Amino acid sequence: MTQPKAVLLDIEGTTSSIAFVTEVLFPYAVKHLAEYIADHSEVVVPILAEVPGDDKVATLLEWIAEDRKATPLKTLQGLIWAQGYAEGTLKGHVYPDTPEALRRWYTAGVAVYIYSSGSIAAQKLIFGHSIAGDLTPMLSGYFDTTTGSKREAESYTRIAAATGCDPEKLLFVSDMQAEIDAARAAGMGALLIDRNGGPADIHSLAEIRL
CATH class of the missing domain: 3.40.50.1000 (HAD superfamily/HAD-like)
Structure with a gap:
């Protein structure tokens, strides 16, 4: 070339490291997903609109388990991780x-x-x-x-x-x-x-x- x-x-x-994503970031998102959605309802409304089904949290948790490359999931995970980084919990x-x-x-x-x-x-x-x-x-x-x-x-x-x-x-x-x-x-x-x-x-x- x-x-x-x-x-x-x-x-x-x-x-x-792939392990950082699978063993640190994904579990952090799983642990804080429902709480973040409840605490930031206005922010997540347009994101959740792109998630099918009545139980949005359950669908998102399934997507995390599958490592689904879905844009609304990635966006929401980014917001949750931002909170963790800001608090110094994540590096x-x-x-x-x-x-x-x-x-x-x-x-x-x-x-x-x-x-x-x-x-x-x-x-x-x-x-x-x-x-x-x-x-x-x-x-x-x-x-x-x-x-x-x-x-x-x-x-x-x-x-x-x-x-x-x-x-x-x-x-x-x-x-x-x-x-x-x-x-x-x-x-x-x-x-x-x-x-x-x-x-x-x-x-x-x-x-x-x-």
């Missing part, structure tokens, strides 16, 4: 090489964007309240499911247009092969990362030198 002008990063399994996990890579690319003038199934609000919380401090000044933008599925090439075409970069000038990094395939179908360079040492293009962000 040509030398990238920008990097597009997945979160789970790429910049941050966003990032691998040690993540802030190092962000600083290296930022210093080199390479723009870094995030693309995750988690809401943009949730993305900003993870990086803004990370265990390595506030990393958001080194990030140029965020994309979530409102842009489209991460397994569809059209989503990456939209992201390229939004960033003002030609697709071939964007490098996408993810731990999911289907996402890598979609990005490549859109003309992006893409690297599969496996932090457990399995078959992949890279095993750490430290391997990407731009």
